Amino acid sequence: MTDSDYWRAFLTRWSHEWADAQDPDAPDDERLAGDEEVLRTRWLGFPPASEERIRALEERLGHRLPPSYRAFLSVSDGWRHAGGFVWLLAGTDQVRRHQDAAGLSEYFPGGPDDDAAPEGELPAGMWQRALELDVESDAVHILMDPGDVDADGEWPVYSYASWRASPPERYGSFRAFMEDMYREFHSLQVDRSHRTGQEFVNATTRALDASVEEARLEALRGRYEEAGTALAEALEYGRPRAAGLRDQIRRMLGQTYTVSFHGLTADPLYAPEVLPVLAAEHVSAHRDDSAWSYHLGGASPAAAETAREILRDVREGTYRYAPGGAFGRAVAQAREQTRWGDTDGAWRTLRAALPEWRPVGPDHIAPVGLCADPLLGPLVTPERGRELLATPRAGRRGVAPAPAADVDPPGLAWLTEVDPGHVLSSSYRFVLVAAVEPAELPGRLGADETTVLDEPVTLWESRMRLRGGADAPGWEDRALACVGRAGAGWSFALEARPGGGFAEKWFDSPGVAASDGTRTVTVWSEPSDGHRPGVFHLSVAENGEERYAFTVRGTAAVRGSLPAALDPERLFRPDDPPAERLGERRALEALAAEYGVRLPRFALTRGRLHTFRTRPWNRPPGPGEGYWTLRFVRSRP
Template identity: 75%
Template sequence: MTDLMDEWRSFLVRWSQEWADAQDPDAPASERHVRDEEPVRTRWLGSPPASEERIRALEKRLGHRLPPSYRTFLAVSDGWRHAGGFVWLLAGTDAVRRHEDAAGLAEYFPADPDDDPTPEDVLLAGMWERALQLDVESDAVYVLLDPGDVDDAGEWAVYCYASWRASPPERYASFGAFMEAMYREFHSLQVSRSKSAGTEFVNATTRALDASVEAARLDALGGRYERASASLAEAIAYGRPRASGLRDQIRRLLGETYLVSFDGLTADPLYAPEFLAVLAAEDVWHHQDRPSSARHLGGASDEVREAADEILRQVGDGTFRHTAEGPFGRAVEEARELARWGDGDSAWRILRAALPDWRPIGPEHLAPVGLCADPLLGPLITPERGRELLATPRAGQRGDTPAPAADLDPPGLAWLAEGHPGNFLTSYRFVLVESVEPAELPGRIGAPGDAVLNAPTTLWDSRTRFPGNGTVTWED
């Protein structure tokens, strides 16, 4: 118990001091709340510890022994101010109360057996009646401690709900996990506020996190992308700069495109040609009439915007070509020529062999992500090959070389019957012709007399020139 109390005390003291240091001592009185005067002065967001007698009296009133993390918290601080950015006061022993669906939300989270609810649905539906309410002052945020959702350690889950978030209640495994999340939220919001105000938010925690981001960058270049991704995810939760832009590169090569934005790198003249093209290619892939990628140019200079227009045009009409310097750049050109003639597996082997020679264009660059935007090479980068790429040491880093990903194209024509990986078509019309001039072929297969063959198409064209956009028809 003493060790747990020491951990809580150390955590809460650090949080309090960082919060106090982040307050503007010159802010006008109209912008300061009376609740903040004491914690700024004392550098402590909590209250005096609750005695064992007070905690037992609360448990007797509620009819429950409190879960370990909340009980220990009360023994260190009987309440808390500024839990994150939207809960201004958390209850101590004198303010904890049963919620008893005071918010009237139970009807919106029913668990009717006729609807075949999951165990999670049943828990959530009953939570509103039985939970303890911990929020005292907040921005319409409910913090509910649920005695019906208990783990093997005796911890109760915390549910946090705000109607303005337009999402279901956020579940935390324990009160301790909730407070850690609110500490991360404080950091993330403070980073945004400091950036808007033109100030810096720097302390021992931010310095350690920034060091972890740099270590993650080196891990990623050394092929240890899973460890790098985990470290970057932690830094993102704290709002640290660089982390999102780096992790998005890992996610995109793994085939994850949801909410990938590269976090401002698209507006940087050094990185825009690489990352803006990838976002634009995703737009084309999904047949968006107006590229959403253009929205990622906030803060870009006129020069970058002019270059971006050209990048978007090239991606849109299929003429974009990914380029790179040095030996890897030469491998890209060789691979493109092979891919142009349909030998995608050989093209990938050329790229794979040259990966150790790849060099970043700057310190925020982890891998040749721009390959994904190339109309000939992009279709080669499957999630499996993206994983292989990420696991290959690059940019002079050392590490183990991963096992090769399997080829995509089996020998012969078996893929026509089995369905080529990634192809959304389920049937084919396949015609073999011998000793017929191309100009004669349309007439031989029943097309009108003036019909001519289209120019040869690439895989990129076949997937992006979708019927309905006015450029092709199913007959083509």
């Protein structure tokens, strides 16, 4: 097919589809000049330009025209309705130099003349030398730059409208520009037909809708990248199902920008799956609730009330993702694993059940509701989202992907590697208890006999809660500790950044009383802040008695008979740079090896865990001892 053959077929199809989409009963004042002729001839263009006219234009401009624009003119000398906002494109007699008449170079100046334009920026001098192709438009400039010629002789085309509040949009050639305007015509016509109750159907829409359906099946087979490409193309034409399907893929990949699940939020079948995801982002971004109605366009009163209930549940932290069937049972099991910190095990549970997942309807291709669950949502990292999407499901056949790697490292040494700024990157303290389930820890470490586990929260949220109780003495150093499993047969209670510093004189390890009938390990770490030496304390208790302990603050103070592996003289060396926390790291590595314990990094740094108020970590003042309590009150002007 020659270039002229391509343009003739493409422009003919566009013209026929445009004519068929028009309302024959529309009043005359809604039509532009020349539309009657277009409807009669079913041709948006004009007679072809002769070779002589094209050469005359080239002589006038001093440039040979780019191939795609030249071939276009040989088929139609100008064009009507290029998209939705350009009503007439120039033919050979109407092309003119732009010469920056509107002063746009002031806002988009481009780079220096001797430098190539960086990616996404205009080349220097474009506004002055460009050719203007728009003749009639809605304040839209269509410019073609003869100073930026590619290897095929094509010139880029720029579209700029001040009302778009964005830089000029670049197209690699005139052909690329016209193809995008054709897609814009389709997209706008879909919305227009929907508003007027008309049907916009032609060979192009039928082919695109078939590609959307095939993309849905490809997604269920695990071929999500191919599906995403097909859906993105259909979306450019405004095909109704494409946005909702593609948004599910994007959200599972961790992409939230412009994800709206278009067309699904007002449908009672899909709303319970997709609205919680949008509600979670609405709450986390602290958006005004007046913006929530944006997602409810076309929803019935009953559906709108359901949406409000979903938003309330998400805000109050009571939302739970609960699909049916075998996958739903796996979700319940994974939630139980996650609430105690076993996020890797929870993901393996979900992964094994993914082939059994079933959609709620024909426009559902992934369990996106997982992303809104306060416990399970953090598990869906972009890497795991890709694994999920690549897994064949809903009874479809395909090649299963390689499992994503576990995210939790073994042992305890990762505590010295937490990103700066995280609440766990400075000081911490924890108690490990052997042969005790996490749910039993309040009975051993709790503030009193009424202590119970609170609902799971993030580590940062636990820090934001008030320390102590309304009636607690000022001297008490209680922790609001998060709990979970610490390896086979162990549980932990951990507090990040304790409010009070470690003081050997007052320290009273809660691990001693908690060791009744078992063994406990207590650790308190305060790394050096550059001004004072760090502190590291470790103690082990069994059956209500301390067996051994050491505290390192520059030098080591030891009680009891230590295992050789935990000798502080070997672990903490005088020549260690304090900022690198090498002694602390060795101590944590040795402790993990000695007792086979670990702490769940993902749950502590990115997930949610149950919390409870512990007994004091210090002793009360004795006879003749006192204490000061300082309270800072912020006064209002």
